[in-house]
Amino acid sequence: MANSQKLNHDHELFDCSRLLRDLSDFIDGQLSPEICASFEEHLAQCENCRVVFDTTNRTILLYQNSAKEETLPEDARERLFKKLSLEDLLKK
Amino acid sequence: MNVQQDLDIEALKNGDRAEFAKLVDAYSGHIYRLALKITGNEQDAEDVLQQTFINTFKHIQNFEGRSSLSTWIYRVASNEALMVLRRDKKEVSIDQDFEDDNDEIAKPIELADWSRLPESEFQTAEASKMLDQAIANLPIKLRSVFVLRDLEGLSIRETAQALELTETAVKTRLLRARLNLREQLAHYFGEKSREDTK
Numbered sequence: 339m340a341n342s343q344k345l346n347h348d349h350e351l352f353d354c355s356r357l358l359r360d361l362s363d364f365i366d367g368q369l370s371p372e373i374c375a376s377f378e379e380h381l382a383q384c385e386n387c388r389v390v391f392d393t394t395n396r397t398i399l400l401y402q403n404s405a406k407e408e409t410l411p412e413d414a415r416e417r418l419f420k421k422l423s424l425e426d427l428l429k430k
Numbered sequence: 431m432n433v434q435q436d437l438d439i440e441a442l443k444n445g446d447r448a449e450f451a452k453l454v455d456a457y458s459g460h461i462y463r464l465a466l467k468i469t470g471n472e473q474d475a476e477d478v479l480q481q482t483f484i485n486t487f488k489h490i491q492n493f494e495g496r497s498s499l500s501t502w503i504y505r506v507a508s509n510e511a512l513m514v515l516r517r518d519k520k521e522v523s524i525d526q527d528f529e530d531d532n533d534e535i536a537k538p539i540e541l542a543d544w545s546r547l548p549e550s551e552f553q554t555a556e557a558s559k560m561l562d563q564a565i566a567n568l569p570i571k572l573r574s575v576f577v578l579r580d581l582e583g584l585s586i587r588e589t590a591q592a593l594e595l596t597e598t599a600v601k602t603r604l605l606r607a608r609l610n611l612r613e614q615l616a617h618y619f620g621e622k623s624r625e626d627t628k
Contacts, residue, residue: 358535361608362604362605365608389543390612392543392546393545394608394609396545397611397612398580398608400561400615401565402581405467405581408462408467410458410462410463417480418454418458419454422487427451
Protein backbone atom coordinates (compact mmCIF):
# COMPACT_ATOMS: atom_id res chain seq x y z
CA MET A 339 0.00 0.00 0.00
CA ALA A 340 2.64 2.45 -1.11
CA ASN A 341 0.04 5.16 -1.63
CA SER A 342 -1.76 4.63 1.65
CA GLN A 343 0.89 5.52 4.20
CA LYS A 344 -0.18 7.90 6.94
CA LEU A 345 0.57 11.59 6.62
CA ASN A 346 3.67 11.59 8.75
CA HIS A 347 6.64 13.73 8.04
CA ASP A 348 7.92 14.84 11.38
CA HIS A 349 10.64 17.04 9.90
CA GLU A 350 7.98 19.45 8.70
CA LEU A 351 5.08 18.62 10.97
CA PHE A 352 4.21 22.26 11.51
CA ASP A 353 3.95 22.95 7.81
CA CYS A 354 1.77 19.90 7.11
CA SER A 355 -0.49 20.64 10.08
CA ARG A 356 -0.70 24.27 9.10
CA LEU A 357 -1.56 23.34 5.54
CA LEU A 358 -4.33 21.05 6.72
CA ARG A 359 -5.73 23.74 9.00
CA ASP A 360 -5.70 26.37 6.23
CA LEU A 361 -6.80 24.04 3.41
CA SER A 362 -10.39 25.31 3.17
CA ASP A 363 -9.34 28.96 3.31
CA PHE A 364 -6.80 28.33 0.55
CA ILE A 365 -9.39 26.57 -1.64
CA ASP A 366 -11.81 29.45 -1.04
CA GLY A 367 -9.19 32.11 -1.80
CA GLN A 368 -9.36 33.53 1.73
CA LEU A 369 -5.63 33.57 2.56
CA SER A 370 -3.30 36.55 2.25
CA PRO A 371 -0.89 36.53 -0.73
CA GLU A 372 2.05 35.88 1.63
CA ILE A 373 0.44 32.81 3.22
CA CYS A 374 -0.71 31.61 -0.22
CA ALA A 375 2.89 31.73 -1.42
CA SER A 376 4.06 29.66 1.58
CA PHE A 377 1.19 27.25 1.02
CA GLU A 378 2.10 26.77 -2.65
CA GLU A 379 5.77 26.39 -1.79
CA HIS A 380 4.90 23.62 0.66
CA LEU A 381 2.66 21.89 -1.90
CA ALA A 382 5.51 21.87 -4.40
CA GLN A 383 7.74 20.06 -1.91
CA CYS A 384 5.34 17.74 -0.12
CA GLU A 385 3.76 15.00 -2.22
CA ASN A 386 1.29 13.87 0.46
CA CYS A 387 -0.06 17.37 1.01
CA ARG A 388 -0.33 17.90 -2.74
CA VAL A 389 -2.43 14.73 -3.00
CA VAL A 390 -4.67 15.85 -0.13
CA PHE A 391 -5.11 19.26 -1.76
CA ASP A 392 -5.82 17.87 -5.26
CA THR A 393 -8.22 15.18 -4.06
CA THR A 394 -10.08 17.60 -1.77
CA ASN A 395 -10.54 19.98 -4.68
CA ARG A 396 -11.71 17.09 -6.84
CA THR A 397 -14.16 15.99 -4.15
CA ILE A 398 -15.78 19.42 -4.01
CA LEU A 399 -15.96 19.63 -7.80
CA LEU A 400 -17.55 16.19 -8.09
CA TYR A 401 -20.29 17.16 -5.64
CA GLN A 402 -20.87 20.49 -7.35
CA ASN A 403 -21.24 18.80 -10.74
CA SER A 404 -23.52 16.16 -9.27
CA ALA A 405 -25.72 18.80 -7.59
CA LYS A 406 -26.22 20.62 -10.91
CA GLU A 407 -28.03 17.53 -12.17
CA GLU A 408 -30.54 17.56 -9.30
CA THR A 409 -33.60 19.43 -10.50
CA LEU A 410 -37.09 19.73 -9.05
CA PRO A 411 -39.31 17.18 -10.84
CA GLU A 412 -42.20 18.83 -12.71
CA ASP A 413 -44.83 16.81 -10.85
CA ALA A 414 -43.35 17.86 -7.49
CA ARG A 415 -43.42 21.49 -8.66
CA GLU A 416 -47.10 21.13 -9.59
CA ARG A 417 -47.91 19.59 -6.19
CA LEU A 418 -46.07 22.46 -4.50
CA PHE A 419 -48.12 25.12 -6.30
CA LYS A 420 -51.30 23.20 -5.50
CA LYS A 421 -50.35 22.89 -1.82
CA LEU A 422 -49.80 26.65 -1.71
CA SER A 423 -53.11 27.31 -3.55
CA LEU A 424 -51.16 28.95 -6.37
CA GLU A 425 -52.11 26.53 -9.18
CA ASP A 426 -53.60 29.36 -11.25
CA LEU A 427 -50.16 31.03 -11.29
CA LEU A 428 -48.22 27.92 -12.31
CA LYS A 429 -46.20 28.66 -15.44
CA LYS A 430 -45.65 25.62 -17.63
CA MET B 431 -27.86 32.54 -5.35
CA ASN B 432 -29.32 35.97 -4.95
CA VAL B 433 -32.54 36.81 -6.70
CA GLN B 434 -33.81 39.04 -3.94
CA GLN B 435 -33.38 42.18 -6.02
CA ASP B 436 -35.99 40.86 -8.46
CA LEU B 437 -38.60 40.39 -5.73
CA ASP B 438 -40.77 43.03 -4.13
CA ILE B 439 -40.52 42.36 -0.40
CA GLU B 440 -43.35 44.77 0.42
CA ALA B 441 -45.65 43.03 -2.06
CA LEU B 442 -44.77 39.69 -0.44
CA LYS B 443 -45.57 41.11 3.00
CA ASN B 444 -48.87 42.43 1.65
CA GLY B 445 -49.84 38.93 0.52
CA ASP B 446 -49.40 39.48 -3.22
CA ARG B 447 -49.98 35.96 -4.64
CA ALA B 448 -48.30 36.67 -7.99
CA GLU B 449 -45.17 37.90 -6.21
CA PHE B 450 -45.21 34.85 -3.99
CA ALA B 451 -45.46 32.58 -7.07
CA LYS B 452 -42.39 34.41 -8.42
CA LEU B 453 -40.56 33.71 -5.17
CA VAL B 454 -41.53 30.02 -5.27
CA ASP B 455 -40.28 29.70 -8.84
CA ALA B 456 -37.01 31.45 -7.98
CA TYR B 457 -36.18 29.32 -4.95
CA SER B 458 -37.97 25.98 -5.23
CA GLY B 459 -35.22 24.24 -7.23
CA HIS B 460 -32.55 25.34 -4.76
CA ILE B 461 -34.60 24.34 -1.72
CA TYR B 462 -35.49 20.95 -3.19
CA ARG B 463 -31.81 20.22 -3.88
CA LEU B 464 -30.77 21.32 -0.40
CA ALA B 465 -33.48 19.15 1.16
CA LEU B 466 -32.60 16.17 -1.01
CA LYS B 467 -28.93 16.35 -0.09
CA ILE B 468 -29.64 16.76 3.62
CA THR B 469 -32.40 14.15 3.96
CA GLY B 470 -31.25 11.77 1.21
CA ASN B 471 -34.84 10.94 0.33
CA GLU B 472 -37.10 12.35 -2.43
CA GLN B 473 -40.32 12.19 -0.41
CA ASP B 474 -38.70 13.87 2.58
CA ALA B 475 -37.23 16.50 0.27
CA GLU B 476 -40.69 17.27 -1.11
CA ASP B 477 -42.10 17.52 2.44
CA VAL B 478 -39.32 19.96 3.35
CA LEU B 479 -39.93 21.96 0.17
CA GLN B 480 -43.66 22.35 0.81
CA GLN B 481 -43.28 23.16 4.49
CA THR B 482 -40.54 25.70 3.76
CA PHE B 483 -42.84 27.75 1.53
CA ILE B 484 -45.85 27.33 3.84
CA ASN B 485 -43.72 28.75 6.66
CA THR B 486 -42.23 31.44 4.45
CA PHE B 487 -45.73 32.56 3.47
CA LYS B 488 -46.86 32.47 7.09
CA HIS B 489 -43.88 34.32 8.56
CA ILE B 490 -42.78 36.70 5.80
CA GLN B 491 -44.11 39.56 7.97
CA ASN B 492 -41.29 38.78 10.41
CA PHE B 493 -38.58 39.21 7.77
CA GLU B 494 -36.65 42.30 8.88
CA GLY B 495 -33.90 42.32 6.26
CA ARG B 496 -31.08 41.70 8.73
CA SER B 497 -29.94 38.90 6.39
CA SER B 498 -30.81 38.57 2.70
CA LEU B 499 -34.15 37.01 1.79
CA SER B 500 -32.36 34.00 0.29
CA THR B 501 -30.44 33.40 3.53
CA TRP B 502 -33.69 33.73 5.49
CA ILE B 503 -35.39 31.13 3.26
CA TYR B 504 -32.39 28.81 3.52
CA ARG B 505 -32.66 29.09 7.31
CA VAL B 506 -36.33 28.08 7.18
CA ALA B 507 -35.48 25.17 4.85
CA SER B 508 -32.52 23.97 6.93
CA ASN B 509 -34.67 23.93 10.07
CA GLU B 510 -37.38 22.01 8.24
CA ALA B 511 -34.87 19.44 6.97
CA LEU B 512 -33.54 18.91 10.51
CA MET B 513 -37.09 18.50 11.79
CA VAL B 514 -37.81 15.85 9.16
CA LEU B 515 -34.65 13.97 10.15
CA ARG B 516 -35.72 14.11 13.79
CA ARG B 517 -39.26 13.05 12.86
CA ASP B 518 -37.95 10.04 10.95
CA LYS B 519 -35.33 9.43 13.66
CA LYS B 520 -32.69 9.15 10.96
CA GLU B 521 -30.29 11.07 13.16
CA VAL B 522 -30.42 9.96 16.79
CA SER B 523 -29.12 13.23 18.16
CA ILE B 524 -27.84 16.04 16.03
CA ASP B 525 -26.02 17.47 19.02
CA GLN B 526 -24.01 14.37 19.81
CA ASP B 527 -23.27 12.89 16.45
CA PHE B 528 -19.67 13.94 16.05
CA GLU B 529 -16.65 15.31 17.77
CA ASP B 530 -16.56 18.80 19.21
CA ASP B 531 -15.66 21.73 16.93
CA ASN B 532 -12.57 22.32 19.06
CA ASP B 533 -11.18 18.82 18.57
CA GLU B 534 -8.10 18.44 16.42
CA ILE B 535 -8.71 17.93 12.70
CA ALA B 536 -8.22 14.26 11.80
CA LYS B 537 -5.18 13.75 9.59
CA PRO B 538 -5.85 12.31 6.11
CA ILE B 539 -5.14 8.59 5.93
CA GLU B 540 -5.84 7.52 2.34
CA LEU B 541 -3.20 9.18 0.16
CA ALA B 542 -3.70 7.62 -3.25
CA ASP B 543 -3.82 10.30 -5.95
CA TRP B 544 -7.12 9.65 -7.72
CA SER B 545 -7.62 13.27 -8.80
CA ARG B 546 -6.34 12.57 -12.29
CA LEU B 547 -8.49 9.55 -13.05
CA PRO B 548 -10.27 9.75 -16.43
CA GLU B 549 -13.60 11.64 -16.29
CA SER B 550 -15.43 8.46 -17.29
CA GLU B 551 -14.52 6.91 -13.90
CA PHE B 552 -16.49 9.66 -12.13
CA GLN B 553 -19.56 9.40 -14.31
CA THR B 554 -20.68 5.84 -13.69
CA ALA B 555 -23.86 4.92 -11.80
CA GLU B 556 -21.68 3.23 -9.18
CA ALA B 557 -19.65 6.43 -8.66
CA SER B 558 -22.85 8.46 -8.36
CA LYS B 559 -24.17 6.04 -5.73
CA MET B 560 -20.86 6.31 -3.90
CA LEU B 561 -21.16 10.13 -3.78
CA ASP B 562 -24.70 9.87 -2.37
CA GLN B 563 -23.65 7.31 0.22
CA ALA B 564 -20.67 9.37 1.35
CA ILE B 565 -22.70 12.53 1.91
CA ALA B 566 -25.37 10.50 3.74
CA ASN B 567 -22.62 9.18 6.02
CA LEU B 568 -21.60 12.71 7.01
CA PRO B 569 -22.79 13.79 10.46
CA ILE B 570 -25.70 16.17 9.99
CA LYS B 571 -23.81 19.13 11.47
CA LEU B 572 -21.18 18.77 8.78
CA ARG B 573 -23.61 17.86 6.00
CA SER B 574 -25.76 20.98 6.38
CA VAL B 575 -22.70 23.26 6.26
CA PHE B 576 -21.26 21.47 3.21
CA VAL B 577 -24.56 21.61 1.33
CA LEU B 578 -25.14 25.31 1.97
CA ARG B 579 -21.55 26.42 1.35
CA ASP B 580 -20.26 24.13 -1.38
CA LEU B 581 -23.42 23.03 -3.19
CA GLU B 582 -25.63 26.10 -2.84
CA GLY B 583 -22.75 28.56 -2.95
CA LEU B 584 -23.59 30.60 0.15
CA SER B 585 -20.71 32.59 1.63
CA ILE B 586 -19.29 31.65 5.02
CA ARG B 587 -21.25 34.54 6.57
CA GLU B 588 -24.52 33.55 4.85
CA THR B 589 -24.06 29.92 5.90
CA ALA B 590 -23.47 31.07 9.47
CA GLN B 591 -26.63 33.20 9.37
CA ALA B 592 -28.71 30.39 7.84
CA LEU B 593 -27.60 27.85 10.44
CA GLU B 594 -27.33 30.33 13.32
CA LEU B 595 -23.68 29.48 13.89
CA THR B 596 -20.55 31.56 14.26
CA GLU B 597 -18.40 31.98 11.17
CA THR B 598 -15.59 30.16 12.99
CA ALA B 599 -17.84 27.13 13.57
CA VAL B 600 -18.87 27.15 9.90
CA LYS B 601 -15.23 27.20 8.78
CA THR B 602 -14.31 24.36 11.13
CA ARG B 603 -17.25 22.20 10.08
CA LEU B 604 -16.66 22.93 6.40
CA LEU B 605 -13.07 21.74 6.64
CA ARG B 606 -14.15 18.61 8.53
CA ALA B 607 -16.87 17.93 5.96
CA ARG B 608 -14.56 18.33 2.98
CA LEU B 609 -11.86 16.12 4.52
CA ASN B 610 -14.39 13.52 5.63
CA LEU B 611 -15.86 13.28 2.11
CA ARG B 612 -12.39 13.24 0.57
CA GLU B 613 -11.42 10.34 2.79
CA GLN B 614 -14.56 8.36 1.95
CA LEU B 615 -14.18 8.97 -1.79
CA ALA B 616 -10.47 8.13 -1.59
CA HIS B 617 -11.28 4.60 -0.44
CA TYR B 618 -13.34 4.06 -3.58
CA PHE B 619 -11.50 6.08 -6.22
CA GLY B 620 -8.10 5.28 -4.72
CA GLU B 621 -8.77 1.63 -5.43
CA LYS B 622 -9.69 2.57 -9.02
CA SER B 623 -6.44 4.50 -9.47
CA ARG B 624 -4.44 1.53 -8.14
CA GLU B 625 -6.23 -0.75 -10.62
CA ASP B 626 -5.37 1.71 -13.41
CA THR B 627 -1.67 1.65 -12.59
CA LYS B 628 -1.40 -2.15 -12.38
